[in-house]
Amino acid sequence: MAAYVLYGSEVSLFSGKARAYLRWRGADFEERPATRDVYQNVILPKVGWPVVPVVEMAGGDVVQDTTDIIETVEAQMPDRPRAIPDGPVQRVVSRLLDLFADEWLVIPAMHYRWNYNEDWTYGEFGRMSAPDAPPAEQYAIGKKNGERFKSAVPMLGVNEDTIPGVEAAYEAFLKDMTEHLRHHAYVLGGRASLGDFALNGPLYAHLLRDPESGRIMERLAPKVADYVRRVQSGAPGDGDLLPEDAVPTTLEPILSRQMTEQMPTLVETAALFENWAKSAGAGADVPRGFGLVEFQTGGFDGECAARSFPLWRLQAVTDAIDTMDDGAKARLAELLDRVGGSPLMEFRLPARLARRDFRLKLD
Numbered sequence: 001m002a003a004y005v006l007y008g009s010e011v012s013l014f015s016g017k018a019r020a021y022l023r024w025r026g027a028d029f030e031e032r033p034a035t036r037d038v039y040q041n042v043i044l045p046k047v048g049w050p051v052v053p054v055v056e057m058a059g060g061d062v063v064q065d066t067t068d069i070i071e072t073v074e075a076q077m078p079d080r081p082r083a084i085p086d087g088p089v090q091r092v093v094s095r096l097l098d099l100f101a102d103e104w105l106v107i108p109a110m111h112y113r114w115n116y117n118e119d120w121t122y123g124e125f126g127r128m129s130a131p132d133a134p135p136a137e138q139y140a141i142g143k144k145n146g147e148r149f150k151s152a153v154p155m156l157g158v159n160e161d162t163i164p165g166v167e168a169a170y171e172a173f174l175k176d177m178t179e180h181l182r183h184h185a186y187v188l189g190g191r192a193s194l195g196d197f198a199l200n201g202p203l204y205a206h207l208l209r210d211p212e213s214g215r216i217m218e219r220l221a222p223k224v225a226d227y228v229r230r231v232q233s234g235a236p237g238d239g240d241l242l243p244e245d246a247v248p249t250t251l252e253p254i255l256s257r258q259m260t261e262q263m264p265t266l267v268e269t270a271a272l273f274e275n276w277a278k279s280a281g282a283g284a285d286v287p288r289g290f291g292l293v294e295f296q297t298g299g300f301d302g303e304c305a306a307r308s309f310p311l312w313r314l315q316a317v318t319d320a321i322d323t324m325d326d327g328a329k330a331r332l333a334e335l336l337d338r339v340g341g342s343p344l345m346e347f348r349l350p351a352r353l354a355r356r357d358f359r360l361k362l363d
């Protein structure tokens with residue numbers, strides 16, 4: 001048996017992130033499709049709720065959550081180079097991109113999938129779930145499973161009023177990323193790192209691989225499509241991260257959009273979390289959401305669910321800031337100042353989060 005079994009699927013956003021990393025790391029892993037049987041016999045008993053990707057290690061322990069998978073395998077395979085950069089500013093930027101890719105680019109990823117590729121996706125879900133069933137049965141199973149995911153689209157704030165903004169923001173991202181790729185093969189230089197694996201989640205499974213979305217990416221940003229394929233293949237890259245812990249200036253427009261669009265939503269979510277935390281004891285299960293918050297994307301305003309999980313990724317960003325020495329903090333402060341992110345130097349969640357038994361808890 002391989003050292004790691006990855007339960008996931010080609011159609012799954014977060015499986016693409018884990019797979020790209022495991023390939024890049026050269027880990028001894030085998031991917032097994034997350035069929036109905038796997039959900040029933042592995043995922044539900046071991047994780048407690050239906051989610052992919054899940055990595056099972058020799059001995060039977062499992063890891064869920066892509067960033068935990070990356071951190072766990074990094075700890076078990078101390079090869080160089082590392083996926084999480086050693087440079088403190090590059091490390092914070094990697095955590096920011098992890099937050100942005102997982103929890104903000106998921107908005108266009110879900111919009112394009114469900115508003116441009118709905119029927120195809122049901123077929124894909126069915127093929128994954130019941131590989132041996134006839135197509136009509138696969139479609140019916142896929143539709144039943146897929147509707148649960150489709151129902152997340154309005155919770156992400158995607159509706160008729162906001163779709164023009166969602167598409168404008170995605171197209172602006174593709175433009176910025178294309179410009180970045182004219183200068184660098186990966187987000188932080190000449191080889192892949194955490195930010196690239198994170199971006200590969202939404203960009204590979206949904207925005208490149210879904211047929212209609214893929215046509216849009218190939219038309220608007222062929223360089224991004226090439227980059228997405230390169231990261232997904234696990235290519236080692238023929239360079240290194242920029243020297244002296246530098247961050248490419250061409251990444252700044254992307255970080256700026258994160259600060260303008262995603263950060264206010266997180267700050268509002270943190271305020272709702274504070275309210276909830278007042279009456280919850282240490283160790284309490286944190287709900288998946290705290291109600292609704294306003295959000296703005298591509299110049300359009302809307303409301304979306306105040307999801308708790310992004311706060312966990314945000315805590316990883318501020319924890320990385322808290323471990324920096326003064327010199328690194330000063331360099332980060334200059335970068336954040338240029339991208340409109342200065343408040344992050346001081347902003348901290350009102351209470352700490354922990355993750356145990358594959359669930360968020362109040363620490």
Ligand SMILES: N[C@@H](CCC(=O)N[C@@H](CS)C(=O)NCC(=O)O)C(=O)O
Binds near residue numbers: 013051053064065067
């Ligand atoms: N933070 C998790 C997110 C995983 C996730 O959302 N996976 C999707 C499929 S790509 C899923 O199974 N979602 C089920 C759910 O959230 O209820 C990770 O990084 O692994």
